[in-house]
Amino acid sequence: MKPLPTSSPLGLFADALIQIRSEHGLTQLQCAELIERFPLKMLQKYDPSRFLELLRKTGFTTFNKPADHYGLSLILGGGETTLWELTGAYASLSRVLNTYGTSKKYYSGSWHPPVLIPDEHQIKEMPEDPDPPLSAASIWLTYEALQKVNRPETETGWQYFSSTPDLAWKTGTSFGFRDAWAAGTTPEYVIGVWVGNADGEGRPGLTGMTAAAPLLFDLVNIMPSSGKWFAQPYDEMTALKVCNLSGCRAGPDCTETQEIMVSINGERSDMCPYHKMIHLNKSGTLQVNADCVSPADIISMPWFVLPPAMEYFYRQKHPEYNTLPPFAPGCSDAGNVPAMEFIYPPPGIRIFIPRDQSGHQTRVIAEVIHRIPSKKIYWHLDNKFVGTTKLIHQFEFFAQSGDHILTVVDEAGNSAKSSFKVTGLME
Numbered sequence: 001m002k003p004l005p006t007s008s009p010l011g012l013f014a015d016a017l018i019q020i021r022s023e024h025g026l027t028q029l030q031c032a033e034l035i036e037r038f039p040l041k042m043l044q045k046y047d048p049s050r051f052l053e054l055l056r057k058t059g060f061t062t063f064n065k066p067a068d069h070y071g072l073s074l075i076l077g078g079g080e081t082t083l084w085e086l087t088g089a090y091a092s093l094s095r096v097l098n099t100y101g102t103s104k105k106y107y108s109g110s111w112h113p114p115v116l117i118p119d120e121h122q123i124k125e126m127p128e129d130p131d132p133p134l135s136a137a138s139i140w141l142t143y144e145a146l147q148k149v150n151r152p153e154t155e156t157g158w159q160y161f162s163s164t165p166d167l168a169w170k171t172g173t174s175f176g177f178r179d180a181w182a183a184g185t186t187p188e189y190v191i192g193v194w195v196g197n198a199d200g201e202g203r204p205g206l207t208g209m210t211a212a213a214p215l216l217f218d219l220v221n222i223m224p225s226s227g228k229w230f231a232q233p234y235d236e237m238t239a240l241k242v243c244n245l246s247g248c249r250a251g252p253d254c255t256e257t258q259e260i261m262v263s264i265n266g267e268r269s270d271m272c273p274y275h276k277m278i279h280l281n282k283s284g285t286l287q288v289n290a291d292c293v294s295p296a297d298i299i300s301m302p303w304f305v306l307p308p309a310m311e312y313f314y315r316q317k318h319p320e321y322n323t324l325p326p327f328a329p330g331c332s333d334a335g336n337v338p339a340m341e342f343i344y345p346p347p348g349i350r351i352f353i354p355r356d357q358s359g360h361q362t363r364v365i366a367e368v369i370h371r372i373p374s375k376k377i378y379w380h381l382d383n384k385f386v387g388t389t390k391l392i393h394q395f396e397f398f399a400q401s402g403d404h405i406l407t408v409v410d411e412a413g414n415s416a417k418s419s420f421k422v423t424g425l426m427e
């Protein structure tokens with residue numbers, strides 16, 4: 001048999017780490033749907049090089065390029081690893097959780113690749129780890145999520161597999177359907193399954209869910225099981241009030257909340273930024289403020305307001321989402337709630353511009369989401385007016401190497417900016 005190709009989907013592990021790191025911001029399962037389209041933004045906030053360092057600390061050696069090489073795609077599986085390392089990483093996570101469960105301590109020796117024949121001398125040498133890459137609470141919550149979250153690719157198969165024993169599991173499919181993956185763990189063992197052609201040839205339908213997961217569950221069902229799950233690391237967890245709509249730590253304006261157990265680090269996470277106090281006229285149909293209406297005629301109420309781009313996607317699945325009423329004539333927006341947001345280029349991005357097949361330099365296609373798409377938008381590149389858009393706010397333009405600022409202004413005078421850098425043009 002030929003060696004296994006190394007073109008595996010990092011998504012198998014990266015998604016899990018998204019859940020782990022969620023303790024630093026958006027926290028709960030309800031939040032998962034909200035953020036599912038924004039993993040790139042999350043990685044940008046977390047810092048790709050920090051994330052790469054975390055992956056290396058958890059045992060991956062195949063991500064040997066600098067963070068720039070992977071970019072934000074790292075969070076979507078834009079890296080390669082092997083079944084051996086991936087399964088080993090899950091085994092390390094489970095080992096840390098089991099060890100913490102019995103000793104309440106961390107050991108650097110818990111993180112290691114799979115071992116074919118255990119070396120007893122090494123096992124005895126277990127210095128305590130003062131700075132473990134991941135806490136037991138983070139791993140435990142991740143495993144809870146990997147048991148329960150109805151991830152997109154599992155939609156059709158979820159019910160079929162739901163009667164199997166407790167198992168934290170994840171599937172993955174590599175680009176071009178070359179590899180189908182599934183990894184699963186219980187407190188007693190970790191199983192990694194790879195399905196594909198040894199020569200790396202792709203085949204439509206070769207997905208983690210259809211090809212690898214059934215094998216994983218066949219294996220799980222023939223393994224002996226104690227029926228026990230990992231001990232919950234209560235020492236590292238605390239009850240926290242979270243917003244039911246965003247899943248973030250509840251703020252003073254959140255309307256519905258619940259208390260859930262989170263990692264103690266969750267206490268440091270940001271409060272829900274999406275519930276805001278909004279000021280309306282007495283009939284509740286228009287936004288007003290004290291500059292244009294007598295305070296006695298103002299009703300203030302909390303409102304769930306997502307940023308424009310997030311609102312655009314969220315509304316498609318949530319018809320109950322109430323968009324903000326418009327401002328009353330003569331009342332101006334104080335700029336508390338942005339009217340527009342750049343989808344592309346996101347602020348701070350570096351862009352490399354290739355040439356097309358005929359040798360011409362390609363254009364950058366910018367996109368802005370406006371809460372009211374029918375509003376006309378005026379585009380400016382480096383403070384020079386370059387064009388207008390209406391309804392679909394996409395705009396093509398050329399840009400030379402260097403720093404640029406793209407500014408959009410709508411009819412009402414609302415504006416948004418994005419600074420970006422063109423790092424080079426492909427010759």
Ligand SMILES: [Zn+2]
Pocket residue numbers: 243244245246250251253254255272273274275
């Ligand atoms: Zn809230």
